[in-house]
Amino acid sequence: MKKLDIYISKNFIKSFLLSLIAFINIFILSQLFKIIRYITEGRMTILQSLTYILYLLPKIFIEVTPLAILLGSLMCINKMASNLEIISLKTSGISFRRIVRYPIIISLLISCIVFQVMNKVYPSTLLKSRALRAGREISERVMPITKKNAFLRTEENIVYYIKNIDRVKNSAETLQIIKLDKDFKNIEEIITAKNAEFDSNKNIWKLKEVVINNFKNKTQKTKKNYEDITLNKNPSEFITIQGDPDELTNAEIASAIRNIRTTGGDVKEPMSVLGKRYSFPFASFIVSFLGLSLGSRYVRGASAISIALSVGLGYSYYIVQASFEALSVNGILNPFISGWIPNVIFLGLGIYFMRKAEY
Incomplete structure (x- = not known):
């Protein structure tokens, strides 16, 4: 790494950290009114409220990092542009792509941190x-005792549908x-x-009031017990195990999706969450192209323009x-495709403005 790269990288990291701290503080301040209400209502103590803020920090960090990268990029390059x-x-023959190489690499590393x-x-x-x-107390997730409309497909090509099942009583209706x-x-x-009981000793279902339709022999039988x-x-x-997909790791969501598919459930929501997990973290890397290219020209009143651009582009x-996330939740688009479409759109814009910044 040359002295030029070290100089630009230091300025970029400094601008990014200042922007990150500013955005985190804004988001924490937006939560203070809620926290004060929780304290006055007796739902939290002061110590618990401080713990609550600490627990919010990862969520806030994830949400504001793209904005911080965008504003940090604009501030860093705009300051260099204003100093000519x-x-x-x-003029000395160094291309703009060469100038912003390390800020882009740093943005990619930050995206990897956000992903983790x-x-x-x-x-x-x-x-x-x-x-x-x-x-309430924080407890481990527990498996529900009962379930309605349970489906299961076995390796032996048997498909079960059970209207009501109770895993504790080992019964089904x-x-x-x-x-x-x-x-x-x-x-x-x-x-x-009509109903059944599972014999744990024999590892078998005992069915009651049964109707058997055999399509191979074209016969129908009724039995009281089967x-x-x-x-x-x-x-x-x-x-x-039920739970909000947002509260699961990527591996746990993938496992939950497999289990839900096996039992015939709807996987659109966990698929959408998993798709976002693999797309949103890289927004920080993608918006860096926009921030660096748009900040490359010196404009009077650059600070105000930088803030306005970062907020406008970030919220866009x-x-x-x-x-696109709503489209994936509704099953209109594949969650992974819908998650990456915004990234592709803004990456295209970033590359376009990056090329314009060369001149």
């Missing part, structure tokens, strides 16, 4: 902050069990039962990102 340093460097915070730190602190706000062929195309048998050794799925396998990104 940019013009001097260009969003994955490993944010979920646990969000869970704890919500517990404090609700005035209104069952429909569909057996398919090995290619999972044709239905061989449908078994319906047992089948292939019907051996434990009630706990029909129920997954958030609006576009939220719009």
Whole structure:
């Protein structure tokens, strides 16, 4: 790294940190009225309120980092432009892309930090902050005792539908069990039962008031009691641990998605959260192109313009990102595609302005 790179990098990091601290303070101040109300209502003590603010810091850091990168980029390069340093460097044959190389690399590293915070730190602190706000003890997630409309597909190509299941009582009401062929195309048998109990010793469901429709033999039978050794799925396998996807790590969300798909649930919300986890952290890297290129020309009253540009462009990104996130939650777009569309749009704008800054 040359002296020029060290000089630019130091100024960029300094501008970024000042912007980050300023935005974090603004967000904390916006929460103070709520916190004061929690204290006066007796929902929190002063010590708990301070802990609550600490738990909010990862969330605030994630949300304001793109704005801080944008403003820091504008301030750093605009200061150099106002001192005629940019013009001097260009005149000496150094391209603008060469000038901003290290700020862009630093922005990428900051994006990687945001990714790790969003994955490993944010979920646990969000869970704890919500517990404090609700005035309850922080506890481990527990598996629900009952579930309605439970689905499960087994490796033996058996599909269960159970209207009500209780994993503690090992009981179920209104069952429909569909057996398919090995290619999972044709239905061989449908078994319906009014209720059932799971025998833990035999590891088998004992069905009651049963109707068996065999499509291979084209027969129908009714039985008061029925047992089948292939019907051996434990009630706990029909129920997954419930929770807000935002409170889970990436690995836990991926695992939850697999479990939800197995039990026939809706995966749009956790998929949307996972898509955002892999796209939003890199907004900091992408907006750096905009900040660095737009700050390259000296303009009188640059500080006010820098702040206005950073706020305007930053919130434009958030609006576009939220719009595409809504499309993914509604199942209109793939969550990973919708998460990266805003990044691609703003990266395209950044590259365009970066090319303009060369002249």
